[in-house]
Amino acid sequence: xxxxxxxxxxxxxxxxxxxxxxxxxxxxxxxxxxxxxxxxxxxxxxxxxxxxxxxxxxxxxxxxxxxxxxxxxxxxxxxxxxxxxxxxxxxxxxxxxxxxxxxxxxxxxxxxxxxxxxxxxxxxxxxxxxxxxxxxxxxxxxxxxxxxxxxxxxxxxxxxxxxxxxxxxxxxxxxxxxxxxxxxxxxxxxxxxxxxxxxxxxxxxxxxxxxxxxxxx
Amino acid sequence: xxxxxxxxxxxxxxxxxxxxxxxxxxxxxxxxxxxxxxxxxxxxxxxxxxxxxxxxxxxxxxxxxxxxxxxxxxxxxxxxxxxxxxxxxxxxxxxxxxxxxxxxxxxxxxxxxxxxxxxxxxxxxxxxxxxxxxxxxxxxxxxxxxxxxxxxxxxxxxxxxxxxxxxxxxxxxxxxxxxxxxxxxxxxxxxxxxxxxxxxxxxxxxxxxxxxx
Numbered sequence: 001x002x003x004x005x006x007x008x009x010x011x012x013x014x015x016x017x018x019x020x021x022x023x024x025x026x027x028x029x030x031x032x033x034x035x036x037x038x039x040x041x042x043x044x045x046x047x048x049x050x051x052x053x054x055x056x057x058x059x060x061x062x063x064x065x066x067x068x069x070x071x072x073x074x075x076x077x078x079x080x081x082x083x084x085x086x087x088x089x090x091x092x093x094x095x096x097x098x099x100x101x102x103x104x105x106x107x108x109x110x111x112x113x114x115x116x117x118x119x120x121x122x123x124x125x126x127x128x129x130x131x132x133x134x135x136x137x138x139x140x141x142x143x144x145x146x147x148x149x150x151x152x153x154x155x156x157x158x159x160x161x162x163x164x165x166x167x168x169x170x171x172x173x174x175x176x177x178x179x180x181x182x183x184x185x186x187x188x189x190x191x192x193x194x195x196x197x198x199x200x201x202x203x204x205x206x207x208x209x210x211x212x213x214x215x216x217x
Numbered sequence: 218x219x220x221x222x223x224x225x226x227x228x229x230x231x232x233x234x235x236x237x238x239x240x241x242x243x244x245x246x247x248x249x250x251x252x253x254x255x256x257x258x259x260x261x262x263x264x265x266x267x268x269x270x271x272x273x274x275x276x277x278x279x280x281x282x283x284x285x286x287x288x289x290x291x292x293x294x295x296x297x298x299x300x301x302x303x304x305x306x307x308x309x310x311x312x313x314x315x316x317x318x319x320x321x322x323x324x325x326x327x328x329x330x331x332x333x334x335x336x337x338x339x340x341x342x343x344x345x346x347x348x349x350x351x352x353x354x355x356x357x358x359x360x361x362x363x364x365x366x367x368x369x370x371x372x373x374x375x376x377x378x379x380x381x382x383x384x385x386x387x388x389x390x391x392x393x394x395x396x397x398x399x400x401x402x403x404x405x406x407x408x409x410x411x412x413x414x415x416x417x418x419x420x421x422x423x424x425x426x427x428x429x430x
Binding site: 166171203 | 262263264265266279280281282283284285287290292298299300301302304305308309339340341342343344345346347350351377378379380381382
């Protein structure tokens with residue numbers, strides 16, 4: 001069962017060099033209170049796993065601007081000049097991963113799988129250094145699971161059992177990240193009594209949730 | 218009609234009633250303004266919605282409602298929200314009928330390059346590699362030549378590929394080209410454009426059917 005904590009308490013658990021999977025897509029559905037707390041904690045040399053590098057002043061862009069990110073697995077950098085500048089200067093290591101592949105690699109870790117087979121990236125630079133496996137005459141890339149120490153997630157509501165529902169397109173990568181953290185910390189807009197969320201409508205079961213922070217910004 | 222609207226209308230003419238469609242940012246989104254009467258198209262956006270509706274009126278934007286380009290959207294009746302893994306199951310699993318993307322380069326083998334220029338621009342591939350790999354039909358929609366007037370339709374792409382051999386149709390301001398096992402076939406010319414103009418603006422070999430000669 002989850003424990004309720006503050007964003008600062010959550011940030012204090014995350015040590016330098018941690019691997020952190022963070023939900024959100026172009027900062028929509030990003031756990032901004034948790035990110036702000038990690039910025040305030042000045043945690044260093046983080047490895048982040050995120051769909052896109054967001055904007056300089058929103059989402060994970062704030063961690064990049066504060067020079068807390070040493071490396072990232074990410075599918076898109078186009079909206080954030082700062083991360084591109086740090087990459088070009090050799091200050092941040094970037095592995096560009098196709099978005100669907102990134103989601104499956106993270107999902108695989110949360111589901112106890114070693115990796116996935118995908119045709120995406122065949123015949124491109126994504127293939128370099130990877131094993132090709134042929135099944136039924138079709139080629140696939142073997143893409144290994146992506147582990148993370150912490151998942152930072154934004155959901156709309158939690159109930160007192162830790163079950164989560166999301167809001168519109170702010171759902172995006174959040175349910176995937178939530179299942180994949182060795183420790184999953186969820187920022188929510190509100191916590192409602194158990195029983196208020198329809199079991200048919202719950203997206204993430206509370207079993208995946210370790211800590212909940214109620215949004216502070 | 219201006220150039221962009223003409224390309225948008227030509228893209229939309231490819232949609233069949235009932236199609237599930239994913240449109241890339243920029244020029245491909247022009248198609249939504251030209252979907253023919255009686256053709257119902259369900260738009261997917263890879264961040265996690267099927268049934269994307271029109272842009273909201275000013276002041277009506279919802280902060281949690283964006284498309285994959287970051288623009289504010291609405292949801293049509295019957296729309297569904299889902300997580301990104303499910304979104305790419307739809308894409309990679311072959312459930313999207315048509316995807317339309319822009320290109321830096323496309324070649325006569327149907328290879329596409331649209332995600333980086335080494336040393337200059339590295340925005341990343343985002344969802345493009347999965348879309349081009351998984352969609353049933355891949356259409357490239359773009360200006361025929363680049364800003365300096367150089368051909369973008371080549372014998373062989375020399376930029377890093379998005380996917381190999383997946384493009385089936387190329388729609389530009391000058392013409393429509395079909396990718397076939399024999400090579401690029403000139404299907405249609407835009408109004409007032411000559412075969413010679415297309416040949417001059419294209420590096421790839423073109424197969425010109427008799428009726429266009």
